[in-house]
Amino acid sequence: MSDAASVTRFPGPEHDHDFCVEKALQNAVNICRQRGLRFTAQRRRILELVWSSHKPVGAYDILELLARDGNSTAPPTVYRALEFLINANLVHRLDSLNAFVGCPEPRTPHAGQFLICSQCRSVVELNEPDISDVVRQKADSLGFSASRLTLEIQGLCQLCQAQMRAE
Ligand SMILES: [Zn+2]
Ligand SMILES: [Zn+2]
Ligand SMILES: [Zn+2]
Numbered sequence: 001m002s003d004a005a006s007v008t009r010f011p012g013p014e015h016d017h018d019f020c021v022e023k024a025l026q027n028a029v030n031i032c033r034q035r036g037l038r039f040t041a042q043r044r045r046i047l048e049l050v051w052s053s054h055k056p057v058g059a060y061d062i063l064e065l066l067a068r069d070g071n072s073t074a075p076p077t078v079y080r081a082l083e084f085l086i087n088a089n090l091v092h093r094l095d096s097l098n099a100f101v102g103c104p105e106p107r108t109p110h111a112g113q114f115l116i117c118s119q120c121r122s123v124v125e126l127n128e129p130d131i132s133d134v135v136r137q138k139a140d141s142l143g144f145s146a147s148r149l150t151l152e153i154q155g156l157c158q159l160c161q162a163q164m165r166a167e
Helices: 003-008 018-033 039-050 059-068 075-087 129-141 158-166
Strands: 091-094 097-104 113-117 122-124 151-155
Touching: 018 039, 039 059, 039 075, 039 097, 059 075, 059 097, 075 091, 075 097, 091 113
Parallel strands: 113 151
Antiparallel strands: 091 097, 113 122
């Protein structure tokens, strides 16, 4: 499977998620090295927790998972680490869910469009700069200066549609 296919397709339960996590951590190491950012053990652990699955996780889920590790952490520490990961383009914040999801293609900064399954909460990122360009142009033509172009699209993934048909 090519890189493009892995980001445009909803990951089924049979996919090798360890590979996704490994790739995300490797991307993070490379990006932080290139930009001279410190990828501390805590930031790494929090990125790993965001990548627990393809479902977005909330800050409180992360706190709970850290506590389970035996590392009780104060909420501001987790928020700061998430902010770092967002600024490094490694993680996206989904406002509609008040939750965070790992970016599979973090090399270039982008707004991202997210397909969010309302049944299983899986998220797939469409990284289509054309969509952002159209929105920016239309906004410009109205004299509107767009600052956040992230799109959060709700719907049902293929697996959930198949499940519903089977019921
Ligand atoms: Zn995966
Ligand atoms: Zn992204
Ligand atoms: Zn689904």
